[in-house]
Amino acid sequence: MKNVLGREFPDYIEGYGQVRPFTGAFNNYGERATVGTKRRSVKPAHQTPPAEEKLCRSIDEVFDRIGVRDGMTFGFHHHLRNGDYVVNLVMKAAAERGLKDLHVAATGIFGCHEPLVEYIKSGVITQISCSYISPGPVAKAITTGLLRKPAIFRSHGGRPRAIESGDMHIDVAFAASPTCDPYGNVNGTHGPSACGVLSYIFPDTEYADYVVAVTDNLVDYPAPPPIQITQDKVDFVLVVDKIGDPAGIASGTTRVTTDPIGLRIAESAAALLDEAGYIKDGMSLQTGAGGASLAVAAFVRERMLAKGVVGAFGAGGITSYFVQMLKEGLLRALFDVQCFDLDSVKSAGENPAHMLMSGSLYGNPHSRGAVVNNLDIMILGATEIDLDFNVNVVTGSDGVVMGASGGHNDCSAGSKIAIVVSNLLKGRLCMVRDRVTTVTSPGETIDVLVTDRGIAINPQRQDLLEKLQGSALPLTDIKSLKEFGENLTGKPDAIEFTDKIVAVVEYRDGTVIDVVRQPK
Amino acid sequence: MKSLMIVNANNPKILLDAVLYGADGVLFDLADSVADTEKDAARLLLVEALRFLDYSAVEVVVRPNCPCQKDFELDLLTVAPGKPCDFIVPMAKPEYVVRAAEILDKAEAENNLPAGEIRLIPSIDSAAGVESVAAVIAASPRVRAVMFDAKKFLADLGAEAGGAEQLVYARSKIAVACHVAGVESIDTPYVGKADGLAADAGAAKALGFTGKVAADGKQVKTINAVFA
Numbered sequence: 001m002k003n004v005l006g007r008e009f010p011d012y013i014e015g016y017g018q019v020r021p022f023t024g025a026f027n028n029y030g031e032r033a034t035v036g037t038k039r040r041s042v043k044p045a046h047q048t049p050p051a052e053e054k055l056c057r058s059i060d061e062v063f064d065r066i067g068v069r070d071g072m073t074f075g076f077h078h079h080l081r082n083g084d085y086v087v088n089l090v091m092k093a094a095a096e097r098g099l100k101d102l103h104v105a106a107t108g109i110f111g112c113h114e115p116l117v118e119y120i121k122s123g124v125i126t127q128i129s130c131s132y133i134s135p136g137p138v139a140k141a142i143t144t145g146l147l148r149k150p151a152i153f154r155s156h157g158g159r160p161r162a163i164e165s166g167d168m169h170i171d172v173a174f175a176a177s178p179t180c181d182p183y184g185n186v187n188g189t190h191g192p193s194a195c196g197v198l199s200y201i202f203p204d205t206e207y208a209d210y211v212v213a214v215t216d217n218l219v220d221y222p223a224p225p226p227i228q229i230t231q232d233k234v235d236f237v238l239v240v241d242k243i244g245d246p247a248g249i250a251s252g253t254t255r256v257t258t259d260p261i262g263l264r265i266a267e268s269a270a271a272l273l274d275e276a277g278y279i280k281d282g283m284s285l286q287t288g289a290g291g292a293s294l295a296v297a298a299f300v301r302e303r304m305l306a307k308g309v310v311g312a313f314g315a316g317g318i319t320s321y322f323v324q325m326l327k328e329g330l331l332r333a334l335f336d337v338q339c340f341d342l343d344s345v346k347s348a349g350e351n352p353a354h355m356l357m358s359g360s361l362y363g364n365p366h367s368r369g370a371v372v373n374n375l376d377i378m379i380l381g382a383t384e385i386d387l388d389f390n391v392n393v394v395t396g397s398d399g400v401v402m403g404a405s406g407g408h409n410d411c412s413a414g415s416k417i418a419i420v421v422s423n424l425l426k427g428r429l430c431m432v433r434d435r436v437t438t439v440t441s442p443g444e445t446i447d448v449l450v451t452d453r454g455i456a457i458n459p460q461r462q463d464l465l466e467k468l469q470g471s472a473l474p475l476t477d478i479k480s481l482k483e484f485g486e487n488l489t490g491k492p493d494a495i496e497f498t499d500k501i502v503a504v505v506e507y508r509d510g511t512v513i514d515v516v517r518q519p520k
Numbered sequence: 521m522k523s524l525m526i527v528n529a530n531n532p533k534i535l536l537d538a539v540l541y542g543a544d545g546v547l548f549d550l551a552d553s554v555a556d557t558e559k560d561a562a563r564l565l566l567v568e569a570l571r572f573l574d575y576s577a578v579e580v581v582v583r584p585n586c587p588c589q590k591d592f593e594l595d596l597l598t599v600a601p602g603k604p605c606d607f608i609v610p611m612a613k614p615e616y617v618v619r620a621a622e623i624l625d626k627a628e629a630e631n632n633l634p635a636g637e638i639r640l641i642p643s644i645d646s647a648a649g650v651e652s653v654a655a656v657i658a659a660s661p662r663v664r665a666v667m668f669d670a671k672k673f674l675a676d677l678g679a680e681a682g683g684a685e686q687l688v689y690a691r692s693k694i695a696v697a698c699h700v701a702g703v704e705s706i707d708t709p710y711v712g713k714a715d716g717l718a719a720d721a722g723a724a725k726a727l728g729f730t731g732k733v734a735a736d737g738k739q740v741k742t743i744n745a746v747f748a
Contacts, residue, residue, distance in 0.1 A: 260737035261540050425536070452540045488536060488573075 015149025028509040035166030059093040075170035075204035078108025079195040083248025086176040095124045107200035108132035135402040145518045151503040157363020157410035158508040160203035173204035180215035181223040184234025189349030191217035193244040196339025196348045202358035205233040212236045257291030269450045270299030285377040286316040289340045296379045318344040337362045363410030372414025384436040389443030392436035399495045399519035412445040424451040430485025439514040496520040522747035525734040528553035530562035535569040541737040545579035563598045570602025583608040587616040600627035612642030617659035639664040645672035650690045653697040665704035684723045695728030709735040721746040
């Protein structure tokens with residue numbers, strides 16, 4: 001079948017199941033039920049024999065008490081980012097126990113998860129689903145078809161939707177817990193492996209059959225506030241030596257790019273937002289944590305200060321720049337789904353206006369209203385964009401998996417203006433293509449492309465084009481950008497793929513927007 | 521020309537991106553930035569880039585090797601067909617300016633370019649250059665500006681590089697001579713800590729300079745703001 005974007009795949013994908021094709025960004029709303037949950041109730045403390053206490057001494061004890069078996073799905077969050085030890089610890093124990101055919105449903109996969117490649121090869125892991133993946137060994141293993149079933153890439157809003165709807169059932173959630181008490185109250189902002197908010201694990205703690213808090217900082221009951229996961233959600237508490245390496249969790253600071261071309265792109269984006277009337281009282285914005293996206297926030301901040309504008313909120317992955325804007329009174333609140341640096345971890349633990357939001361609250365299209373729906377401005381990156389403004393953030397132009405959807409298509413759909421900022425030439429290639437290698441976010445949700453060689457506005461946004469008539473900004477059209485870029489770089493030969501589908505890219509509503517095939 | 525950004529003429533990526541920094545002029549350097557073994561490759565790469573890429577948004581300035589070296593004439597003859605706006609005359613003295621003008625007469629004639637279209641920017645790199653700046657400007661009607669190189673000037677004097685006060689005499693002399701002759705004066709590149717750039721550019725402007733060399737793309741915005 002072909003979906004509405006002309007992307008072709010079978011009706012049924014082995015290892016994934018029946019395909020629901022993408023039909024459009026705003027076609028799949030309405031009433032729907034959530035799946036039921038299973039819980040194991042706990043007697044009062046004075047009625048609980050020591051053997052039934054939540055606190056476990058070893059991962060094997062946890063496995064025994066749960067009765068883990070082949071074919072299970074384990075949920076993990078990625079707030080410890082490239083410093084995470086928990087996924088590897090659990091999967092090592094699973095491999096040693098001889099478990100097979102496991103599904104790792106981690107919200108993010110990083111370079112630190114390289115040991116998983118061995119378990120993929122040995123059949124311990126046969127499926128991975130995630131919202132984020134960094135370029136590295138696991139991404140390479142997926143691309144080369146080592147996984148027995150296709151990987152599934154869901155957005156940050158799409159993953160909670162899949163869990164709530166029953167599309168993906170989590171058997172056991174292993175929640176890395178920077179601070180935890182013996183009864184399972186978890187705090188993410190304290191402890192040697194503090195990582196801030198634990199937003200991405202909430203659908204797992206709500207809907208998994210078993211929830212295990214894995215901590216390296218066991219404290220007396222009750223854990224200090226703010227408690228993010230409460231005891232009524234947690235079956236077991238497992239104490240380990242270390243849940244993560246602080247050096248890989250949050251970088252000390254995140255910085256605006258110092259590249260003058262990146263800064264000029266960001267300055268143009270901020271100027272466009274101002275001219276189009278988006279910098280005004282009550283505004284809201286989200287940017288990625290990359291240097292160029294952050295630079296847009298820095299230039300927007302300058303314009304807010306100059307105009308005396310007070311914004312409603314900043315959202316998404318939070319950095320010290322948003323924390324500063326909150327402190328300065330430029331924003332009234334932050335909705336935080338991921339702390340990117342130490343300032344944001346500290347602020348999340350101290351400032352009531354710095355609010356945690358779950359992945360579902362952030363971007364789930366089938367909730368009663370996600371925060372992205374209230375977003376004015378979204379600044380995004382892209383590896384490729386096509387003439388219809390469809391964006392790829394999943395594969396490089398060589399077909400190799402180098403990322404996953406993250407919040408890209410949640411925010412582009414929800415925001416009033418979604419701007420992609422990028423250099424026109426990346427490496428030796430022009431990032432504007434006739435056809436992107438993999439569609440992650442549909443062009444109908446992308447409004448503007450700002451590059452170092454000019455700005456293209458999606459023709460569907462006639463209102464923006466009219467507002468910016470007569471602007472001094474370097475406005476052009478996307479076809480001219482492509483021609484200009486290809487004149488410099490040449491047109492690359494098409495990549496050749498086998499028929500093997502190595503990953504399925506779901507749109508946030510659970511329909512399939514594209515698939516990744518194994519490059520030849 | 522408020523800002524003149526120096527780039528290595530032998531770096532293909534910089535040749536592609538040079539127009540993106542917002543500098544009024546780009547100085548493609550064939551001299552100090554390019555290793556001796558790469559000189560041939562650099563001048564050929566540069567002339568091809570000037571033919572193929574669109575540099576209409578900037579003033580294209582080329583710094584050849586010193587007229588005291590054999591590469592000087594080859595640089596001018598090879599790159600002139602790419603129609604740069606100006607050539608720098610390094611270690612400027614009146615006879616070097618005259619020689620540069622003669623080479624360009626020949627290059628323009630051989631390539632059917634309008635006579636006198638390519639201009640010269642003598643670079644004042646020595647004490648003698650400072651003292652003879654008026655004569656340097658008067659040596660050819662092709663001279664459209666003068667550039668100052670403080671590092672080489674101080675080295676020639678035998679003075680250790682210090683603060684802006686060391687440069688007051690040289691800067692004043694150059695700026696005044698340029699003003700009288702009706703040509704632009706472009707101040708030396710700044711190589712200190714980033715937060716000192718605006719003050720250094722301001723000091724040059726206060727003495728009458730009309731623009732400044734940007735040592736890299738990060739300096740362009742500040743220089744443009746100071747000389748605006």
